[in-house]
Amino acid sequence: MTDLADRRGIETDVYQPAEDSHLLATVAAEQVDEDNLVLEVGTGSGYVAERVAGETGARVVASDLNPHACRAARDRGVEVVRADLLDPIRTDTCDVVLFNPPYLPTEEGEEWDDWMEVALSGGETGRAVIDPFLGNVGRVLAPDGYVLLLVSSLTGVEAVVETAAESGFSAVALRDESYPFESLTVLKLHR
Amino acid sequence: MKESLLDIICCPLDKAELELEVHEREGEEILEGSLTCTDCGETYPIEDGIPNLLPPDMREAA
Numbered sequence: 001m002t003d004l005a006d007r008r009g010i011e012t013d014v015y016q017p018a019e020d021s022h023l024l025a026t027v028a029a030e031q032v033d034e035d036n037l038v039l040e041v042g043t044g045s046g047y048v049a050e051r052v053a054g055e056t057g058a059r060v061v062a063s064d065l066n067p068h069a070c071r072a073a074r075d076r077g078v079e080v081v082r083a084d085l086l087d088p089i090r091t092d093t094c095d096v097v098l099f100n101p102p103y104l105p106t107e108e109g110e111e112w113d114d115w116m117e118v119a120l121s122g123g124e125t126g127r128a129v130i131d132p133f134l135g136n137v138g139r140v141l142a143p144d145g146y147v148l149l150l151v152s153s154l155t156g157v158e159a160v161v162e163t164a165a166e167s168g169f170s171a172v173a174l175r176d177e178s179y180p181f182e183s184l185t186v187l188k189l190h191r
Numbered sequence: 192m193k194e195s196l197l198d199i200i201c202c203p204l205d206k207a208e209l210e211l212e213v214h215e216r217e218g219e220e221i222l223e224g225s226l227t228c229t230d231c232g233e234t235y236p237i238e239d240g241i242p243n244l245l246p247p248d249m250r251e252a253a
Contacts, residue, residue, distance in 0.1 A: 037199070061199055070241045079196065081242050087203035088244035094199075 013068040015119035017047035019177070020184055024048050024100045024150045027175050027186040029055040031148065036095035039063070039140065041085055041133065044119060046073025048098060053078070058096075063089070066115045085133055089140040097137055097147045101130050103155040126155035127163070134160075134167050138191070147189040148174070152182045164189050192242050193219050202228035202235075203246050209235070 025048040032038055034057040040049040043062035046069075053060040063083040064070050073080045081088060086097075102119055105126035122128050130149070137147055147169070151160050161171045169189040176185050194211065202209060207230030215223035224237040226244070236243050243250060 039199075061196065065245070067241075067243075071239070074239075074241055079193065081192070081196070081200060081244050083203065083244045084246070084249060087246070088200050090199055090201045091206060 012114050012116050014066065014072045015044040015069070015116065017045055019179060020100050020150050020152070021045075021047050023175065023177055023184050024098060024148065024186060025051040028052045028096070028098050028148050031174070031188070032056040032058050032096055034058055037061070037093060037142075038096045038098060039086075039089060039094045040098040042069075042099060042101060042119075042129075043073045043078065043080065044069050044100075046076040046078040046080070048100065049073060049078040049080075050076045052098070066118060068115060069119075085129075086136050086140050091139050092142055094140050095142050095145050097141065097145070099133060099137075099147065100150040101133065103127075103130065103150075103152050105154060122155060125159070126152070127159060130155070130160060131163055134163050134169070134189075137189075138167055138169075141191075145190075147187075149187045149189060151185050151187055153185075154182045157185050157187070160187065192221050192237060192240055194221065196242070200226075200242065200244060202231060202233060203244050204228070204233060205230050207231065 036058045038058050038060040040062040043049050043064050049060045049062040062078050062080045070080050070082045103122040103126050104120050106121040151157050172188045174186045174188050207228050209226040213221050213224045222240045226235040
């Protein structure tokens with residue numbers, strides 16, 4: 001089992017780039033065009049936003065709930081706002097939205113009351129943050145905009161695809177990678 | 192934050208435009224200031240270059 005405690009390591013304030021971050025950054029850097037406006041939700045350390053901006057030349061704006069993450073991302077030169085998911089983003093603005101969400105399924109009572117829990121835990125289903133994100137992301141997307149969402153087998157790719165469909169999105173898996181305890185998929189969601 | 196961010200962000204409560212007040216600027220970067228909703232009047236702080244656009248009830252708790 002992938003235990004939250006193992007993933008947590010010693011870092012308790014800001015989620016540090018891991019396999020999931022690398023995968024999302026690599027796929028995003030291939031997909032994003034120079035003239036796109038990109039939003040990265042829950043940027044954490046700012047690693048993905050920095051790489052995508054650096055490798056594509058696109059403007060990348062990042063958001064995070066965690067003030068420590070906001071500072072870390074800003075220190076990397078990322079344009080960042082402190083926000084709850086997509087709340088303060090204008091309607092019909094974003095060409096691309098990137099999200100490596102908190103996705104690990106967590107039993108009640110197994111959680112920690114700190115920023116690392118917020119970065120990792122997706123509640124009992126692993127989809128406690130993904131589901132509201134999928135319900136709201138359509139508002140901020142430009143007419144031809146799309147989402148690149150990182151999903152783990154632990155969270156259930158099928159369930160995420162079904163929820164996305166309820167919000168009017170078609171899903172395509174752009175990349176899969178297998179690791180000892182999970183496989184990671186980057187989904188492209190478009191309308 | 193850069194002033195051009197105003198084209199992307201809005202009030203998290205009612206999605207109305209925000210009005211910028213600058214207290215400290217360094218080149219293009221606004222380091223200290225505030226953003227006020229042109230509709231509901233709620234004010235959001237900019238501290239160390241980072242706008243805090245959490246709704247007021249989450250601002251203290253988070």
